[in-house]
Amino acid sequence: MANGQQRAQQNLEAFEVWQATQSDDDFKQIVFKGKLNRIEVAKGVGCGKSALSQNPALRKALKALEDKLRDKGVLPPLTESAKKDADKPKEYDNTVNRKLLDSKRVSALEAENIELKAKVKELEGKLERFGELNETLSEMGFMPR
Incomplete structure (x- = not known):
């Protein structure tokens, strides 16, 4: 069984292979809220969705892919507020569940x-x-x- 670093490298390599096999139309099919749908990307790569956010190299590769797709016009450009908040973690709202109930x-x-x-x-x-x-x-x- 592979350790964490080996698994991270395998996921990165699988991502690069998956990315190379996709066309712009394939990417357009999985756009969600201005970004690539993380669940669909994870399915295509064959890894867990959490690997896309927890693996720094994979996260960087995904961001580079999305930036390239924005330059091509496949993905919509980022808004100013999205650019400012890109590196900030989302604030957790513990009242959401109570409001829903x-x-x-x-x-x-x-x-x-x-x-x-x-x-x-x-x-x-x-x-x-x-x-x-x-x-x-x-x-x-x-x-x-």
């Missing part, structure tokens, strides 16, 4: 509220009808026991 809960409660309002309206209609029936029976003297 809250959003789901709010929509479930709104749906339940709509159903209950419809049920109340239906029951108020029945109550009004039976109230009139009760009034009529008491006027006629046929009160139930």
Whole structure:
């Protein structure tokens, strides 16, 4: 079994072979949000997606490929903010999960509220009808026991 450095070198070589076998049209097929889709690249190379970010040589080769494709017009150019933030790690937002759960809960409660309002309206209609029936029976003297 290969150690980490050997595996990293094998992944880099596999990436270079994969890159050489792809045409511009092939690359256009796997563009996602202005970059090459990392999952599709990993599948093509035959490595894990994490290798694309954890292996420095592979990460550099992928960035060089994307820059070359931008120069050719296959990938869209980077925006100014993307250029500034390229080397910065993304800030982790620990409230995202809570916001998602809250959003789901709010929509479930709104749906339940709509159903209950419809049920109340239906029951108020029945109550009004039976109230009139009760009034009529008491006027006629046929009160139930």
